[in-house]
Amino acid sequence: MSLPKDPAENLAALIRCPSVTPAEGGALTALEAMLAPLGFAVERPVFSENGTPDIENLYARLSGNGPHLMFAGHTDVVPVGDETAWSQAPFSAAVHDGEMYGRGAVDMKGGIACFVAALARHIESRGKPKGSVSLLITGDEEGPAINGTVKLLDWAVGRGEAWDAAIVGEPTNPDLLGDMIKIGRRGSISGLVTVHGRQGHVAYPHLADNPVRGLMTLLDALMSPAFDDGTENFQPSNLEITSIDVGNAATNVIAAKATAAFNIRFNDTWTAETIQAEVHNRLDIASGRRKYRKGRKEPVEFEVTWRDRPSHVFLTRDDKLIETLSASVKAVTGRQPALSTSGGTSDARFIKDYCPVVEFGLVGKTMHMVDERVALDDLEMLTNIYTRFIEDWFEQG
Structure with missing residues (x-):
């Protein structure tokens, strides 16, 4: 079975799943298929609450001896809006002029596709990481965020899970890949x-x-x-x-x-x-x-x-996590990323109660817009950044 080393192929498979919140749309199934040849144990718990739609989530773990790294994100996407206004069909993953079009291309199926490709490349060239890797993926980030990450974290902890650090693959860069790492949120x-x-x-x-x-x-x-x-x-x-x-x-x-x-x-x-x-x-x-x-x-x-559930301000202070990711970004892009707390909220607001967390992903210029798209070159660069980070973070023990 071939490994999912190509981020563009991974992303195309995810975009073609119409996973508009709260629909799973086949996206978690596609992701599970990518993780199977990498040796991940995958579970897909469904959470419910009165007055909200049931949400299917995914938790995948590749176990090893050493520290535990979490990658978190979501496969659900916002509605496409006026489909006739799109130059390419919003769930076609069409490529035009070096860019892949589709709802979720940058927010944030692209980040997931790149992290999976990075893991596949690491496993192929170096074997399994010197520790454990988990993917915590929800289908409720763009919705009310009730039956998603917050409950998935609690579910995982109840099963004995603990993490040393986390990356959320949200599109953090305003203009160019390598501009910005989010180290906290208002x-x-x-x-x-x-x-x-x-x-x-x-x-x-x-x-x-x-x-x-x-x-x-x-x-x-x-x-x-x-x-x-x-x-x-x-x-x-x-x-x-x-x-x-x-x-x-x-x-x-x-x-x-x-x-x-x-x-x-x-x-x-x-x-x-x-x-x-x-x-x-x-x-x-x-x-x-x-x-x-x-x-x-x-x-x-x-x-x-x-309103219920205010989001609390947080600032991550973890030198190993921040400095390793910053060095990986600079090594691949040549840019020294700004460490920022700007912007809105993300599911990092839940993760910060369990381990240090930062956010880094693609350029977010087109997220939630008509003709959401990502440069294929950016997919490759982000994959290289994640690959280097995985290697360096686990090497430090």
């Missing part, structure tokens, strides 16, 4: 502010209480002043209003209620608990202001609800 928390007013006729505002005016006062307080100026390793914390709604289609009616959803990306100045406390404090103070409610003496009546 925290993320979402909430909803609801202001209660009194419905009435717009021609008689003194008989009503427009909740939009109260909401404007509260949102002013959330937007300014800035939460902080940033820290040594993180950019400033930031709050964005993501929607405002009154549920009112009439033009001559003052609504009874107005809501605003918001998200905060916070740095290591804060924890999820302290940023929540700051929000409540700002709103409590602002509720007594009358900036947009002239003549109103009573405070704004409001409530705040928080």
Whole structure:
């Protein structure tokens, strides 16, 4: 049986599986077929929770004597959008002008394809690594992330698994392969502010209480002043209003209620608990202001609800992991990667509770876009980076 040494062939097999969250779409089956000739033991647990779709996941282990390296990622992808807008069919893995097209090409079937190819090359030339390698792959990263990595980690630990380090193969590079390694992430928390007013006729505002005016006062307080100026390793914390709604289609009616959803990306100045406390404090103070409610003496009546499962800020401090990966990137690309905590969240936020974790993958310019694609040269370079990293990390013991 031939080994899966060609990252382009691996990726094409994965792209051709329409694994839009929550569908497995054949992607985990394709991955299992690649891992079989490498000697991996593969399990595919399915996790469930009321109100969410069942999700099939994959955990594969190649056992050896020595440290244990995890590679983590996801085979699920976002919807293709307007399929007619694609220049190549989104699940065809067509190659045009040196690039492979397809949903998931960079986010993140490409990273998985390259890591599998790197393992195959290492095994062919040097034998099995001097330790254990596991792949922790979910089908729920692009979805609610409830029945995926967080439960797969808990399941694996319950079976006695422990890891010394992890790489998540997300597309971390903004422009060129080798630009950036993610060594941490800001925290993320979402909430909803609801202001209660009194419905009435717009021609008689003194008989009503427009909740939009109260909401404007509260949102002013959330937007300014800035939460902080940033820290040594993180950019400033930031709050964005993501929607405002009154549920009112009439033009001559003052609504009874107005809501605003918001998200905060916070740095290591804060924890999820302290940023929540700051929000409540700002709103409590602002509720007594009358900036947009002239003549109103009573405070704004409001409530705040928080979304479940905030993402906590983290920073990885593991010299062996970071320096070995950085050296591998530089050796292959000639670039010294920046060590960054920028961007959104990933499943690294769950893995960091079990072992040191960094993220490094392809260039992310086209992720989630029409005509998502990856250069074939980048697939080969990333495979070479992973191959060198596997060799060097295990050699250090």
